[in-house]
Amino acid sequence: GAVVSQHPSRVICKSGTSVKIECRSLDFQATTMFWYRQFPKQSLMLMATSNEGSKATYEQGVEKDKFLINHASLTLSTLTVTSAHPEDSSFYICSARDYTGTGGYGYTFGSGTRLTVV
Amino acid sequence: AQTVTQSQPEMSVQEAETVTLSCTYDTSESDYYLFWYKQPPSRQMILVIRQEAYKQQNATENRFSVNFQKAAKSFSLKISDSQLGDAAMYFCAYRNTNAGKSTFGDGTTLTVKP
Numbered sequence: 001g002a003v004v005s006q007h008p009s010r011v012i013c014k015s016g017t018s019v020k021i022e023c024r025s026l027d028f029q030a031t032t033m034f035w036y037r038q039f040p041k042q043s044l045m046l047m048a049t050s051n052e053g054s055k056a057t058y059e060q061g062v063e064k065d066k067f068l069i070n071h072a073s074l075t076l077s078t079l080t081v082t083s084a085h086p087e088d089s090s091f092y093i094c095s096a097r098d099y100t101g102t103g104g105y106g107y108t109f110g111s112g113t114r115l116t117v118v
Numbered sequence: 119a120q121t122v123t124q125s126q127p128e129m130s131v132q133e134a135e136t137v138t139l140s141c142t143y144d145t146s147e148s149d150y151y152l153f154w155y156k157q158p159p160s161r162q163m164i165l166v167i168r169q170e171a172y173k174q175q176n177a178t179e180n181r182f183s184v185n186f187q188k189a190a191k192s193f194s195l196k197i198s199d200s201q202l203g204d205a206a207m208y209f210c211a212y213r214n215t216n217a218g219k220s221t222f223g224d225g226t227t228l229t230v231k232p
Contacts, residue, residue: 032218038161043209043224091161097218107220109163 002028004096006110013084013117021079021113023094029074030096034107035067038091050077084117091115120145122212124223131200132231138185139195139226141210147171151213152186153220154195158206166208169193197228205230 003026013019023033031052036044048069050056056069066088068080077096081088091114095107121144131137143152154166169177169186177184181201185194197204210223 034219041207041225041227043222044163046219049219093161093163095163107163107165112161 002026002096002108004030004094004108004110006094006113008113009111010114011116013115015085015117016083018080018082019084019115021081021092021094021115023077023079023096023110025075025096025108028096030077031074033071033077033094033096035069035077035079036093036095038093038112040091044093047079081115084115086117089115089117120147120212120214120221122210122221122223124208124210124226126226127224128227128229130229130231131197133200133202135200136196136198137200137228139197139208139210139228141193141195141223143191143193143210143212143221145191145212145214147214149215151215152184152193153211153213154182154184154193155209155211155222156204156206157209157225158203163209167195200230202230202232204228 005024007022033050035047038044046059047062048056048058050069050071052071052074058064071077093112094110123142150171152169156164156166167177167179167182176186181198183196207225207227209225211220213220
C-alpha cells in the first residue's frame, strides 16, 4: 500500500533555532500534502495544504513565516519551523492523498514528528 | 464550514464484546466521504473504514462496520469481538470531495478491558 515516510520521528531543539521535517511519498506521487499539528489527546489541526510546484495554502491563524512549507517535488514536502519557541512543541503529522486506490480515497499519514523546543 | 462531533471522549469495552462509537457531522454538501481513523499509542494514523455518501450500503471491514444515516448526518463505528489491540484513539473525519481537506472530530479514546 501507499507509504508516507516522515523524518525525524523525534527532535529536540533549542529555542530560536529552526527545524525541518520531511515527508516523502515512497511509492506514489503526492501532488498534495497536508500538514497537521496535534496536541496530546487532542484532535488533528490542519495547518496548511502544500501543492507541488506552488505556494502552500495556510489555514487561518497559522503563521506563514514561522511554518515554512516547501513542496518542490512530487514525492517530497518539507515543513520548517523557524525561530522555534517552547510553545511550538507539539506533534506534527503529514498526510498525502492516496491516488493508488489502496487508501480508498483516504489519506496516508506519516508516522509523525514529536518536536520539543527547550 | 463542516463540523464533526464525537460526543464520547472516552469509551471502554470488555474484550470480545461489541462497542459503538458515535459521530455526527454537519454539512450542506450532498457528496462527500466519511472516515474512521485509529491512532494507537504509537500515534500512527491508520484508516479503519470509509464511506462514500452516495452509497446507501453501510461499509464493513472485518470486525468494523458503520451505521451511516445520511439524513441524520450520523456515522457511527461498531467494533465487534473487541480485541486488546483495538485500544486506541478513534477519530471520525469528513472530507468534501472537491476540497480535499479533512475535518476531524475531537476523538474517542477506547479502552479494551481483558
